[in-house]
Amino acid sequence: MQEELEALLSKHWILKSEDRELYYQIRDHAQEIRKFVTERLGCPMIENQLLIKVERIPAVPKPFMGIQEFRSPREYAFFSMLLMFLEEHAEDQFILSQLTEFIAGNLPGGGVDWTSYQERRRLVRVLQYAESQGMLKRTDGSEDSFVESQKDVLYENTGVSLYYMRSFSEDIMHYRGLEDFLNSGWYEVDEDKGLVRRHRVYRRLLFAPGLYRSEGAEGDYEYLKNQGARMREELSVLLSLRLEISKGGAMLLLSDDSGLGEAFPGSSTMSDILLLVLDAIQKRVQSEVWKTDVRDCIVLEEPEFDALLREVRSENLSRFSKVYRDLPEGDFLKEVKAQMMLWTFLSRDAEIGRLRLEPSCAKLAGRYVEA
Structure with missing residues (x-):
C-alpha cells in the first residue's frame, strides 16, 4: 500500500485517463487508505470513475502550499474564473475567446484589458497549469499565438475540474478569514477528545517539512511527545518514514525507497547553496555568536542574516553554476531567503518584525570538500 498512499499524498489527484494502472492499484487498496487518511488526517477521500483524490487540508498554511506556477494574485482570480467557466461547459469543446469574454464579464472589480500583453501572459500560465493537471486538453492552436497576437485556441474540457476545489458541507459565505476555512472540517467536534489534535498533528507532519513548537497550538507538541512511539511505528510501516522529535518540534525523514513528495536536499545548485547556508548557521551557533531560544529557534534582524548570506x-x-555566479547580490539574497522559507528553514515573525530560523536548520549541512 505504500506506493499508492505516497501517490495520493504527493499529487493533487490520480486521473484514470493518465495513469490507469495506478488508479486501479489505489482502488484495490481503497479501504485501507481511506481508513488511514480519515482516522489519522481527517481528510476526505474522493473516488469516482474519473479520479481518486485525498483532500489535503493543511493545519498550518505555508507559502509552498500555493500554486507555484502562479506569480500574482491576479492569476488565482483568473483560475477561479476558469473553474467557473468549465463548470458551465462540462465536457464540451470551447475556444479561448469564449473564456476571455466570460472572465471579462464576470471578474469582480471590473473588466479585463486583453490587449495587455501581461494579462494575456497571466491567463496562459493559468491555462498551462490547468492542462498540466488534466483539466484541459488543447486540440488546436497555440497559446503563444494568443499571447503574441490574440489568436484563438481550441480546448476540450475533460470534466475533472469539477473536483478540483474542496467541497464544504455548509455555506461559506459567512466565513470572515483564513481560520474559518482551516477549522471548517472540525466544527462541532470536541477538541478535548483529541480527534482534532490528532488530525492536526498528522497533517502538520505529512503536509509540511516540519512541525515546529514556535507555531500552531502548543498542545500539538504535547500530543506528539505522548503518542510519538506509536506514530513512529505506524509511519515507518505505512510510508517508510522516520519520525524525529526534538525540543523544537518534529520532522519526518524519508528512506531511500520513499516516493513521498519532493525531498530536500535535491540535486540543484540552489539545494547546495542552502546546505552551505545551514552549515554557516550551525557554525555561528557552535561559536555562540547566535543563540537558540527555548524552542530551538534563532531570532535575528534581517541585515544580520543577509550578512551571513x-x-x-x-x-x-567560484563553485556555483553560471546562473548564480552572474546573479546580482540583491537577487541572490532574495532568492535564497525565498527558498529557505519554501522549505520552512526560515520564517518572518510578524509580531516582532524579525526573521526566525527554525529548528530544522540544525538537521542538515553541507560543505565543499577541499581538493
Whole structure:
C-alpha cells in the first residue's frame, strides 16, 4: 500500500485517463487508505470513475502550499474564473475567446484589458497549469499565438475540474478569514477528545517539512511527545518514514525507497547553496555568536542574516553554476531567503518584525570538500 498512499499524498489527484494502472492499484487498496487518511488526517477521500483524490487540508498554511506556477494574485482570480467557466461547459469543446469574454464579464472589480500583453501572459500560465493537471486538453492552436497576437485556441474540457476545489458541507459565505476555512472540517467536534489534535498533528507532519513548537497550538507538541512511539511505528510501516522529535518540534525523514513528495536536499545548485547556508548557521551557533531560544529557534534582524548570506556567497561563488555566479547580490539574497522559507528553514515573525530560523536548520549541512 505504500506506493499508492505516497501517490495520493504527493499529487493533487490520480486521473484514470493518465495513469490507469495506478488508479486501479489505489482502488484495490481503497479501504485501507481511506481508513488511514480519515482516522489519522481527517481528510476526505474522493473516488469516482474519473479520479481518486485525498483532500489535503493543511493545519498550518505555508507559502509552498500555493500554486507555484502562479506569480500574482491576479492569476488565482483568473483560475477561479476558469473553474467557473468549465463548470458551465462540462465536457464540451470551447475556444479561448469564449473564456476571455466570460472572465471579462464576470471578474469582480471590473473588466479585463486583453490587449495587455501581461494579462494575456497571466491567463496562459493559468491555462498551462490547468492542462498540466488534466483539466484541459488543447486540440488546436497555440497559446503563444494568443499571447503574441490574440489568436484563438481550441480546448476540450475533460470534466475533472469539477473536483478540483474542496467541497464544504455548509455555506461559506459567512466565513470572515483564513481560520474559518482551516477549522471548517472540525466544527462541532470536541477538541478535548483529541480527534482534532490528532488530525492536526498528522497533517502538520505529512503536509509540511516540519512541525515546529514556535507555531500552531502548543498542545500539538504535547500530543506528539505522548503518542510519538506509536506514530513512529505506524509511519515507518505505512510510508517508510522516520519520525524525529526534538525540543523544537518534529520532522519526518524519508528512506531511500520513499516516493513521498519532493525531498530536500535535491540535486540543484540552489539545494547546495542552502546546505552551505545551514552549515554557516550551525557554525555561528557552535561559536555562540547566535543563540537558540527555548524552542530551538534563532531570532535575528534581517541585515544580520543577509550578512551571513553574503559571506557564503563570497566564499563559494567560484563553485556555483553560471546562473548564480552572474546573479546580482540583491537577487541572490532574495532568492535564497525565498527558498529557505519554501522549505520552512526560515520564517518572518510578524509580531516582532524579525526573521526566525527554525529548528530544522540544525538537521542538515553541507560543505565543499577541499581538493
